[in-house]
Amino acid sequence: GENVEQHPSTLSVQEGDSAVIKCTYSDSASNYFPWYKQELGKGPQLIIDIRSNVGEKKDQRIAVTLNKTAKHFSLHITETQPEDSAVYFCAASIWDNDMRFGAGTRLTVKP
């Protein structure tokens, strides 16, 4: 089955800096790559996603890039703010098959 690896496990940045989280996946048939944000005491929430027919997608301060050949995708957060502090999960899935998640990255934005 699909295996998703995520790095780094923890990331600390100064407010206003950029943050980058990277993930790799194993199954070349995967075609959907979402990113979820989990705040303390809450369930994960989708923040951005990308499909295999797109190389990059941007939504305000966040962007995701996908390299199908290398089987890796990344989340980029620019101009980080303290409210960006949370645990971020990447995931990969094939059509309507189950979604497999990475181990998560704890992002801390220091004011």
Added chain:
Amino acid sequence: KAGVTQTPRYLIKTRGQQVTLSCSPISGHRSVSWYQQTPGQGLQFLFEYFSETQRNKGNFPGRFSGRQFSNSRSEMNVSTLELGDSALYLCASSWDRGRTGELFFGEGSRLTVL
């Protein structure tokens, strides 16, 4: 629109006992997935139900089981609890992942096994 509701939110059990967790999906959603979240392991997929049928299953022992009712509500059961089953169990619903992909998560049921 009400979100995904999970009950109970917290529970404590002892080894050998069994537990049943409940999940009410967003109205109209037919797919319910269950995940186990532990520190360092991220979200581990347990199983997914769609229209009362188990559609996918993760690599968990047979002690973990689930079901879905005709109103899309779902339950998961863990029998003969072990210390390692202590975790946050998350339920997620979606209308039809084949189209939109997005999962809507509840806040989870935190299980502690003593």
